[in-house]
Amino acid sequence: MRFNATVAVVAVACALSACGTGTSTGGDGPLAGQAAEVVGTWSGEEQARFEKVLAAFGEKTGAKITYTPAGDELPTVVQTRVSGGTPPSVALVAQPGFAAQLAKSGAIKPVASEVEQAVSEHYAPIWKTLGSVDGELYGVYFKAANKSTVWYSPKAFEDAAVPAAVPGTWDEFLAAGRALADAGKPAVSIAGADGWTLTDWFENVYLRTAGAENYDRLAKHEIPWTDPSVRVALEELAKLFGNQQLIEGGSSGALQTEFPKSVTNVFGDPGKAAMVFEGDFVSGVISSSTDAVVGEDAAFFPFPSVKGSEPGVVVGGDMAVQFKDDEVTKQLMAFLASPESGSVWAAEGGYLSANKSITSDTYPDDVTRELAGQIVDAGDNVRFDLSDLAPAAFGGTKGAGMWKDLQDFLADPTKLDETVQRLEADAAKAYAP
Structure with a gap:
């Protein structure tokens, strides 16, 4: 998830009024005119x-597809539209x-049988499970993210x-961070203004300190956020958040x-910090916004082990769900589940997929191939x-819930209690039936 402040007002207003900013013009084909x-x-x-990707579908079918960006406000936009x-x-x-x-509210439809078949064929079982509600498949994970990577400047x-x-x-x-700070370079640039990045920090530390079973239980709110396992993870995170020399601009700068x-x-140029933690999509920002070359001036390593923990991968993803049950929507969902659709974006860069039928040579560089391979090779051994x-x-609203609580923690990590x-008060309210 990313948020572009320069288009926020336009995106939200446009999405609320059902207008689109990008369109595939369609043409001849079985869905022409739809x-x-x-x-x-x-x-x-x-x-x-x-x-x-949508243009490729339009060229194949003749359908006219309009895209509307909603940014971080997508849940609000969708609920309002529904x-x-x-x-x-x-x-x-x-x-x-x-x-x-x-x-559960009936707003979206279960996928058609041909879509479910495509998911079974092209994805590991975990992705079908993640796209299902009460045993019925509702979604297709079109885009995935490896959220267990730390990017750094070798120089x-x-x-x-x-x-x-x-x-x-x-x-x-x-220790590396302290050595960098002693040499005059803050260790890490933290995007504290975007609360979702702080949830990713917590999740990686928690998976490694609490283990996968507790991770699953906390995700379902089967254990409270006041559980000792949460405190242990926050104590480890405070070793970074509480050391102002390690953070570019300190906590106050990070929050902006x-x-x-x-x-x-x-x-x-010049670099203000040595490392940034986030998903594979960091490489797209590097390529589009700097002169650094990924694989040369920019490299990554897996999120480190904590207290002797086994390797773990936290993943994210964008799941396509359908609100309508017409033929063009069904065929679009089937297209998004196919390797054909993902290959279009994969060739452009800035994209990973859990679709195991997308060949590795489709990705444009060794770094992206390695990142995609880690997700596919992990099979079911990942945590969302x-x-x-x-x-x-609780988990996906700007300025509220987990996002806001962890921003406040970054501002003052001594306030652990x-x-x-x-966190528990906000979670209890959000999970309440």
């Missing part, structure tokens, strides 16, 4: 690349918890004479830094972004 609208979070370069009786044909939803709410490490450029443990990561800026803080599994009111109490 139309559908897709709502998603993407804007800018991501929107342009997704529109190429309530107003003007739902889109398809939405790309980043929160399975929100998709489950839509399914910054060399200039600081840091001996290990690839920290394997959390203690080594913090949006995600794209956190990346250019590391890979722009916990905040996206939660109800949107207050943080877990607020």
